[in-house]
Amino acid sequence: MLTEELLTLAAAAGAAVATAAGTDAWEGLRARLGHWFGRGDGRRGEAALAELDGSAAELLEGGTPTGGELERCGAAWRDRVVATLERLDGPDRDEAAHDLRRLLAEEPTAPKIHSGDQHVQGDIRVHAEQGSLAAALINGNVHFSPPPPPVRPEG
Template sequence: MLVETLTALAAAGGTAVVQAAGTDAWTGFRQAVARWFGRGDAQRERVELERLDQTAVALEAADPTQVDRVRISSEAAWHARIEAALERLDEPEREQAADQLQTLLVDHVPGVAVTAGQGGVATHGNLDIRAEQGSIAAAVIQGDAQIGPHPASAPPQD
């Protein structure tokens, strides 16, 4: 499986953990994530449940002025944990774990579907694509899109 695909999947997983924390979906989602990490090891699963709970508590307890920082930090931490877990596996196990994670995300977090073909990058959220000095950039867009200069860099309209 391509590194870009695994990275996108890990990023989606990190985002999903943070988005699900404190919602009605949290209980089932945290169990599924802990089972995914545990891969049959009950002790490892308990450790992951504790980590997931720590994330939920940190997000809930965050001062309103710090909630964005805590959210971004938590997403990055879970992204890194998921990516590291995938990297530790041999290729057949990695593909199986990636498929299981993809299914877990689709089943437990509405609106999450991250897929990409060979050489592709998929994201759930914003993606900035640029082409400079005669390069070509292409994208398949599902949903709302703005094509053209970034609004902050667009010349003022008269």
């Protein structure tokens, strides 16, 4: 079972994938995440790159993605990050989490997470399914602005 901090980190990674697809930031994030998922295994990294490309293509195939489509894409990649972290043990998990934090800190489209806290700067979505309850407690200022629309890659 992952800590709340690692689950938040995984959610930020998923959100970064969903918001970067089709933007100028995509190639950089794609490459860094492929390397992160590969963790030294070239085949695993290439498989992750192929999955990232497939997710981006699916997300953008109908034009500008809806909020629900962005949410589903982000949730799928959150789950992929969670599964990767769960397969790792102690020191390897700590190193992977450190690497992912650093990767996301460099990514302009990623929600910003401050280590040790549950503070997020960027998109955060709270979602409940199957009769469960979801809530967010906000202590401080809230500022709203629309995200930039995704840019369809030239191809």
